[in-house]
Amino acid sequence: MKQVFYKKAIVLAAGFGSRLSPLSRQLPKPMMPLWNTPMIGHCLATLERIGVCEALINLHHNPDPILKYIRNEYKGDVRISFSFEPEILGTGGALVKAQWFLDDNPFWLINSDILAEFNPMGLVELISKPRSIAALWLHDTLGPRTVELDGETIKSFSSSAPGLPGTFTFCGLHLVSPKIISYLPQSGFAGIIEAYERAIQDGFNIRGSVLSDSFWADIGTPETYLEAHKLTLAAKTQGASGSIFVTSDNMRDPLKKQGVDASGFVALGNNVVIEQGAVLHDCVIWDNASVKSSSKLNKAVIGSNAVVSGNVRRLAMSAVEAVGEGAWADHKLHGVLKALKWDVNKTTICSFEPRASDRSFTRLVSGKKSVIMVSYKTDRAENLLYVEHSHFLKQLGVKVPEVILDFPDQCVTVFEDMGARSLLSMKNESSAKLNKIYKNVLEQVLVFHEVGRVRARESKLNLTAPFSTELYQWEHKLFTRHFLGRYLKLSSAEISGIEKELAGVSRELSGLPQVLVHRDLQSSNVMLKKGVPYFIDFQGMRFGAAVYDLASLLYDPYMELTEKSRTLLFDYYCANASLEAFDYKLFRLAAVQRLAQALGAYANLSSRRGTEWFASYIKPGVRMMLEALKHTDSLPRLERVLTKT
Template structure:
């Protein structure tokens, strides 16, 4: 008997794409390109292979983008119709609304935020059995959340209490249904198919699960998943495994052209149309949509560059036009203050930092600025602009403030480029690096010699000065987040370390207080035109100058050699009015600062988005061991460093 192929399919394309915003505010997920072709176009090709000749696409979010695509790119050999939902209906509601389309025929329902390569045959065989199911769902036994329970191809539960355990699977967003499902759909406007399946199973119907071998499936619901899908597809093409059909070989010509123009590509680069990439650019595992411009020496890594965006410097997640960033009123206000049109300005998030703030580079033509949005959970963030102005007036190299609105927690500052000292140190030779440190130390000494009365007269909001209370807070940070939570040390060992740090704090208490940066590490010093500039100075307070100097010279981000460290310390001390005190307290200040840094690394490494700080724990321990070599006693701290 000849197999009957269902000829109808409903493609679900109405979702908001909240997990991948703001990109989905530019393009709805079904229209996001997968190796140069919209995800929905790949799904239509799969439906054609399944023998489908009639397709209904439900629409809601950004519907006009999808309609325009099909108007410009009519589908051959398939009749395509649309079902617009003024209010989103969910999968169940979409199917019920499409009853006129389904009539009495078996039909496919497919998500369009997946990429897939699978045969229709396993579904058709299941529907050809005597105990024909009311639906057959594609399930994956390894990927995804695995919340569906199945045994002997029969689904028993969609919300497993033990996800990821034996006999649990992930629904892949592709299913074959009998029109009999229509009578089990709730009559409410919004509904899911799970409600209908539960009712059908209670009525004795079978819901089948299909988990065939030799298939390809990937969810593209998040930025990382979308990028991973491209990587998996090109790997499948290279080995000619399932999923290879999703790769467009014309992309190879694009990549070759970029190589010839001096662009370095590591991993993969998926390139849209009308893309301009300057020479000396590095692209790693990234997707560039249509009409993108990438400026010279940019570094694009694990990123998506949305339509019409302009990229410069490092891009590690997305670049997108500001008019596509919906519901961001504070950004609109900041752009208005600069006189920049959102439609002509690109936003490039610069990654999470450990200070309750987000940083975004704004690019408008040949101009750029840094947009900062902060939380008042860190009260000192409110005073960044006033402190910057004070420091500028006292000839300290810091960025100019272009706009400040504490009422909406926004500051816009001068863009100092993409070369923090941490990165500069990787490229510069030893001689060039040491010369730069001398410039930094001169600027730091200038900060330390600003008369405190100047800050008082200007009514600058200083943070609480260094004191036994602050030193205790810093070592408590170490105890809570590194020693207890991360290393799980025993109470006796922790108490011994805390006693050592109390001794360190005692050595620092009573030294003359000067205006301190408080976080003088290499990531807070930017190099522009061979000159250093300080950022992240909102923690300005009174304290021992050795603390700032130790923060700089014992920085785990830049592991200076001991010889260079000694020369730089001697240089700063020689310019100080308190040379003897600097030399006596420096190594104690280094231990105190590194204890605080280790506590911060322990805390940040446990938070989503800042896990990378775990990589700095070992260098910080190494630098602390170096400092302890200059101090007698402190045996518990020395034992801690030896344990690493």
């Protein structure tokens, strides 16, 4: 086939970069540097390599840095136009607004947050086929893999079993016929997928192809931003595709010569100061940042002008930059700093990984002082109960972080900072040391269960609905739908048989005496301060069977305790409990129940953008459930399925 070059491209650069917040308050995602070149620069260079002569960039969120870069620093030969969106329009809306830029030929449509090195001819050939209205670049191993393909034709963009063989990830690059405009609403916000689906109904095809000998990465989250640096550096070392994106040096070895303990990769911006004695591993540090000698940075992005010390993971930035101003201001953060009477110019913020509970956690650091700020949504009623429950547990004598500030009208609470040590962080300690710590935890759990049971009823504490047959069945549905159905792709008949077995578990547990349970008693929710356990994430506490909490703690997939340790610790709890003791059968059935809930959640969350990392806990979860099942004889179908898995 004759080589064809399509000369026009639309670059999508208007988004908020929410998953990179608060870094995206300082710089819009297209301007975030990868090896000291902004992503928009890498994107335009990619387009130039495949023959593009003209590009239109759509703009909305914080456009000034992009405009300044194109006007003052961009040295390429692609002619640039801009499309300003006072209200963000989405991909489809952006195309409608940019109609004036297009002609009758197909055009490239590319996300500005991807790195792409590829041969375009695979997509050029697909768009040339009869009834093709778009050709999309797909990847068969990386990313969430939510696209289903039949030959070279896309059948679904939302697979019911993401990540399994036969599913693909859309890489953020389309070659599109301008005919697609007729399938878009002519004003307002619009997505592109809906337009594709309407075109399919009209007899057109959306093609998809895995491009060989290519390189792809995206920077949608701090984790993937760091990973993109690592992957491109590895490509350079191997002389492979992707090496073209390494446009500055890995500063690891020069820093080591200056007395910095550097490993992995270190990408530095301009005027960065790193003191001797600092420890750095896989870090990106933006312009004018300062890293103190006490710093231990592990897989971290440090924003411009930030001053960091101590342990930092994921990201840290100056509070001034995070608060922002005007339309991009963070009024919640500003209000918290004002209430704390902290100088915004002397405060650093460190943002934690996203969680599954519609809450975000941020550490605020000013000198030797630090607190944890929690922002939450009200969609889950239990998020509104955290402060009340905290005061209640403290009165019981259960160790919980101190509440420092509470702004319920803004859905923000500030807590005592418990540091970085959790029960989970002790995973590699000896069995003897772990067992001692777990016994301390169980002593607190006994107070939670037994004293809490009485006091909660006396005080008429606000709680979510107690465990019941219906709640256990809801957990089963989470498991059967997301794990057995979407993840394992079992047949309806197989799932129905397992549901009948699980119904017996819920009947057994529903008949047990109820105490006040934590509800999510896993290792990451037990912090250790000077060796003393403190509980967090207890807002979902309710009345339920004590064995549910014990199973959550002792069959935790994050820890994978040995059978010997589980037995010792379960016996320790039972020996010290004043209420009715439980036998091992109920303990293991509770483990099946809890792990069904956990595996359902892992499968569901791993299919969502931003929480894909939950997939890494599926195999440990299966192993833990098999440990429980091998001691029971009432769930043979489930045991057979998981053994095959």
